[in-house]
Amino acid sequence: MEKLLVENLSFRYALGDREVLKNASFSMEKGGMAVVCGASGSGKTTLLKLLCPAIAPKGERTGSVTVDGRDIYAIPAHEAASMVAYVAQNPEAQIVTDTAYGELAFGPENLGIKPEEIRRRIAWTASYFGIEEWLDKKTQELSGGQKQILNLASAIMMKPEIILLDEPTTYLDPVMTSRFISMLQSVNRELGTTVIVAEHRPELFAGKADRYLTVEDGEVRDSSEEIVPPEPDMFYERLFAVNEPERRTGKTDRALKCTDVRFRFRGGDRDVLKGLNVDIPKSCVYALLGSNGAGKTTFLKCVTGELKPYRGKIELTGKAAALPQNPISMFIEETPRKDFRNYLVLTGCPIKDISSRIEAVAEKTGTAALLDRNFLDLSGGETEMCAVAKLMLTGAEIMLLDEPTKGLDTVSKKRLAEFFDDLSKQGMTVIFVTHDAEFAREAATGAGVLSGGVVLE
Amino acid sequence: MFVDNMALRGISLALALIALAANGHPFGKVVKLFLGSLISCVAFAILNCLISHNGATVLFSINRTRFTLEAAVFGLSIGLMLAGTAFWCLFITDESSSDDLVYLTGRTMPKFSVLITVTLRYIPEIIRTFRETFSAQKMLGVYDGRKFYTRAAVASKTFMTVVERSLEDALETSIAMQAKGFGTRGRTFARRQKWTVRDTVVCAVMAVAGIFSVAGTALEWVTFEYYPNVILYYERILGVLTIVMYCVLFAIPAAVTIEGRLRWKSCLSRT
Numbered sequence: 001m002e003k004l005l006v007e008n009l010s011f012r013y014a015l016g017d018r019e020v021l022k023n024a025s026f027s028m029e030k031g032g033m034a035v036v037c038g039a040s041g042s043g044k045t046t047l048l049k050l051l052c053p054a055i056a057p058k059g060e061r062t063g064s065v066t067v068d069g070r071d072i073y074a075i076p077a078h079e080a081a082s083m084v085a086y087v088a089q090n091p092e093a094q095i096v097t098d099t100a101y102g103e104l105a106f107g108p109e110n111l112g113i114k115p116e117e118i119r120r121r122i123a124w125t126a127s128y129f130g131i132e133e134w135l136d137k138k139t140q141e142l143s144g145g146q147k148q149i150l151n152l153a154s155a156i157m158m159k160p161e162i163i164l165l166d167e168p169t170t171y172l173d174p175v176m177t178s179r180f181i182s183m184l185q186s187v188n189r190e191l192g193t194t195v196i197v198a199e200h201r202p203e204l205f206a207g208k209a210d211r212y213l214t215v216e217d218g219e220v221r222d223s224s225e226e227i228v229p230p231e232p233d234m235f236y237e238r239l240f241a242v243n244e245p246e247r248r249t250g251k252t253d254r255a256l257k258c259t260d261v262r263f264r265f266r267g268g269d270r271d272v273l274k275g276l277n278v279d280i281p282k283s284c285v286y287a288l289l290g291s292n293g294a295g296k297t298t299f300l301k302c303v304t305g306e307l308k309p310y311r312g313k314i315e316l317t318g319k320a321a322a323l324p325q326n327p328i329s330m331f332i333e334e335t336p337r338k339d340f341r342n343y344l345v346l347t348g349c350p351i352k353d354i355s356s357r358i359e360a361v362a363e364k365t366g367t368a369a370l371l372d373r374n375f376l377d378l379s380g381g382e383t384e385m386c387a388v389a390k391l392m393l394t395g396a397e398i399m400l401l402d403e404p405t406k407g408l409d410t411v412s413k414k415r416l417a418e419f420f421d422d423l424s425k426q427g428m429t430v431i432f433v434t435h436d437a438e439f440a441r442e443a444a445t446g447a448g449v450l451s452g453g454v455v456l457e
Numbered sequence: 458m459f460v461d462n463m464a465l466r467g468i469s470l471a472l473a474l475i476a477l478a479a480n481g482h483p484f485g486k487v488v489k490l491f492l493g494s495l496i497s498c499v500a501f502a503i504l505n506c507l508i509s510h511n512g513a514t515v516l517f518s519i520n521r522t523r524f525t526l527e528a529a530v531f532g533l534s535i536g537l538m539l540a541g542t543a544f545w546c547l548f549i550t551d552e553s554s555s556d557d558l559v560y561l562t563g564r565t566m567p568k569f570s571v572l573i574t575v576t577l578r579y580i581p582e583i584i585r586t587f588r589e590t591f592s593a594q595k596m597l598g599v600y601d602g603r604k605f606y607t608r609a610a611v612a613s614k615t616f617m618t619v620v621e622r623s624l625e626d627a628l629e630t631s632i633a634m635q636a637k638g639f640g641t642r643g644r645t646f647a648r649r650q651k652w653t654v655r656d657t658v659v660c661a662v663m664a665v666a667g668i669f670s671v672a673g674t675a676l677e678w679v680t681f682e683y684y685p686n687v688i689l690y691y692e693r694i695l696g697v698l699t700i701v702m703y704c705v706l707f708a709i710p711a712a713v714t715i716e717g718r719l720r721w722k723s724c725l726s727r728t
Contacts, residue, residue, distance in 0.1 A: 052636060054635045054636050054638065054641075055632050055635050055636050076641075077638070077641040078638050078641035078642045081636065081637065081638030081641055082638065085636065085637075086633075086636040088629060088632065088633060090626075090629060092582075092626070093626040093629035093630055093633075094629060094630060094632070094633035095578065095630070095633070096571075096574070096575060096578070096630055096633060096634055096637070097571075097574040097575065097578060098555050098574050098575075098577040098578040099555065099556055099574075101556070101648075101649070102556070102559065102574055105647045105648075106571075106634075106637055106639075107637035107638060108645075108647070109567070109644050109645050109646060109647060110634075110637055110638040110639045110640070110641060110642075110644055111638050111641070111642065112642045112643050112644065112645050113645060114645060115645055115646060115647035115648075116647075118645070118647035119647055119649070122647075136556075138581075139578060140578065140581050140582060140585065151633075154637070155637075158637065158638070304596060306592070306596065321596070321597070322596055324589065324592075324593050324596075326589060328622065329586070329589045329590040329592075329593040330593050330594075330597070331618075332590065332594065332611070332614050332615050332618040333614075333618070343597065343599065346599045346603070346607070346611065347598060347599065376622070376625055390597070394597060394598065
C-alpha cells in the first residue's frame with residue numbers, strides 16, 4: 001500500500017478568486033523521494049502545506065490526503081505532527097529557540113515525549129548529523145547552512161514518516177547545498193523516511209530522487225522523464241574562461257586597482273587580506289569567488305571604505321556603492337517609491353527632480369511595476385532589483401554586490417545576469433562576490449578567486 | 458545592592474569584585490574595574506555636592522554656596538550602588554546561560570520557558586538586523602552631514618522598520634512552531650541540567666540570608682543616615698546578624714565559584 005496518497009486535491013485560498021491546486025493526484029511509496037518543481041507562484045508551497053495539517057492554509061479544500069490509508073486531517077493533531085514534518089525555505093525564520101539543543105528538543109517536548117527519550121533522541125540525531133559540537137551553541141552563531149541542517153535534524157527528532165521540505169537550499173551556498181542534499185539522501189535511504197522536496201533546481205536531485213512532479217497552473221503532473229542530470233564539467237576551467245581576452249576586448253580604462261592590500265581585524269589576528277592585488281577594467285562585470293571565510297566580504301568593505309587596510313592602496317575611478325548580502329536592509333520605507341523619495345530628499349535632491357529620477361531609474365532596472373508594492377510582497381529577485389535601483393540613485397558608477405544570487409531562483413538569476421550585462425554596456429562597472437560559480441560563468445566578463453588572502457585570476 | 462545603606466553597598470561591591478576575580482577575570486581587569494568604580498563614586502560625590510547643599514559638615518563654600526561632607530558621602534553611596542549593580546550583572550552574564558534560566562522555569566512553567574527562549578533568540582536577532590540596516594543606510598550616505606535630529610529620525614525609522622519586518626518573520630516562526638506540534642498537547646521538558654541536593658542547600662541558605670537581610674533593613678536593625686550627619690546605626694545582636702547574613706548572601710557566588718575551581722584543580726592534580 002502507498003505511504004502517501006493524494007487524490008483529486010483542489011484548493012482555493014479563503015480570499016482567493018481562483019483554484020491554486022486543481023485535482024492534484026499522486027502517490028508515494030514508503031521510503032520514496034519526490035521532487036516537486038514549478039515556477040514561483042505555481043502552487044508548490046501550497047501543495048506541501050496541504051500535506052501537513054498543522055500548517056495547512058485556510059481555504060476551501062476538496063479531495064483527500066491519506067497516510068497509510070488514514071485521512072491525515074482526521075488524525076489527532078499531535079499524531080499528525082509526528083507523522084509529517086516540515087522544513088521551510090528560510091533557515092533563520094523557522095528556528096524557534098536560542099540554542100541548538102533547545103531547538104532539537106522543542107518538537108518532541110511539544111508532543112509530550114518523556115525527557116529521557118528526548119535526550120536519547122538528541123544524542124542519536126546529533127551523532128547522525130555530526131552536529132554534536134554545536135549542540136551548546138546559540139542558534140544565532142550558526143551559519144545559514146548549519147541552521148538549515150539543524151532544521152532538518154529537528155524535523156527528524158519528531159521521527160516523522162514523511163518529511164516535506166520547501167526549497168530548503170535556496171539560501172545555501174553550493175558547498176552547503178551539496179552537503180544538505182547528501183544528508184537528505186541519507187535520511188531517505190537509511191532511515192526510510194519518505195521525502196517530498198519542492199525545489200526550483202530539480203537537477204540537483206538527479207540520481208537521488210525517484211520521481212519528479214511538476215506543478216503548473218495548479219495542476220500536478222509526473223515529469224520524471226524530463227529531468228536531465230547536469231553534465232560533469234571542470235569547474236575552474238569554466239570559471240577562468242571568462243577572463244579570455246575576447247570577452248574583455250576594448251576595456252582598457254580602470255575602475256578599481258588594489259595594490260598590496262593587507263587587512264586584519266585585530267592586532268594579534270592573522271591577515272585576512274595578504275597583499276591582495278587586483279586590477280578591474282571599467283565597464284566590466286567582475287566576479288570574485290571564494291570559500292566561506294576567504295575574505296570576500298572583507299574585501300568589499302575595504303573597497304567601500306567601511307574597513308581600513310593597514311597597508312596597501314585602493315584606487316577607485318568613480319563613485320562606488322555597495323549592496324549588502326541582505327538587500328532588504330537597503331530600505332526603511334514600506335514601498336520602493338516612498339523609500340527612493342525619502343532617500344533623495346535626505347540626500348538633497350531638488351524636489352522637482354525627484355519623480356523624474358525615480359522613473360528613470362525604475363525604467364532602467366525594470367522595476368517600474370514594483371514601485372508601489374510593499375517590500376513584504378516582493379520576491380527575492382524583485383527586492384534585489386529594487387536595491388540595485390537604489391544603488392543607481394546614489395549616482396554610483398561602480399557597483400559592489402555581496403552574494404547577489406542568495407535566495408534567487410533560476411529565472412531571477414538569469415534576469416540579473418542580463419541586467420549586469422546591460423549595466424556594463426551603459427559604462428558601469430559591476431563587481432560581485434559570490435559562491436555561485438555557475439552564475440559567475442553566466443554573468444561575468446572577468447573573474448578571480450580569493451584564496452589565502454590574495455586574488456588569483 | 459539597592460539598600461539605601463552605604464556600608465552594605467560597599468560590602469556588595471567588594472564581594473562582586475571578589476566573585477569576578479574568582480570567576481577567572483584577570484587580576485589586572487579586576488583592579489581596573491575597581492579603579493573605574495572609584496572614579497564613578499568620586500564623580501557622583503562631586504555631582505551631588507553641586508546639586509545638594511544639605512548636611513551639617515561644610516567642607517568649603519564658594520559665593521555663599523555650601524559644599525558638604527554629607528552630600529559627598531551620599532553621592533559616593535550612589536556611585537557604590539551603580540558600580541555594584543554593574544559588577545553583579547557582569548558576573549551573572551559570565552556565570553549563567555540562557556539555558557540555566559530556561560531550566561529554572563521549564564519544569565514548573567513550560568510555556569513560559571518557551572517564551573523566554575523565543576525572546577532570547579529574538580532580541581539578538583533584532584539587534585543584528587538593526588545593525589545591518591543601519592550600516593546599509595550609513596553606506597548610502599543618509600547620515601552624512603545631517604543635523605542631529607534628522608539622523609535621530611532616520612535611526613528611529615530604521616528601528617521601527619526592523620521591528621515591523623521581524624514581526625513578519627515571526628509569522629514564519631509560528632508556522633514552524635505549529636509544524637512541530639506546539640500547543641497540541643501538554644509539553645514536557647528535557648534539559649541536561651540536574652537539580653541536586655547541593656542546589657537545594659545553597660538555595661535554602663540564600664533564601665534565609667536574603668529574608669534576614671530584607672527584614673533587617675526594613676525593620677531598621679541596620680540604618681545609615683546621610684543628613685544632617687553621617688551615622689551608621691545598628692542594633693547590637695539583630696543588626697550585627699543582619700550584616701553577617703548580608704555578607705553571607707553576597708559571598709555565596711564567590712564561595713561556590715572558588716569551591717568549583719579548587720575541586721577542578723584537585724582533580725587535575727590527581728591525574
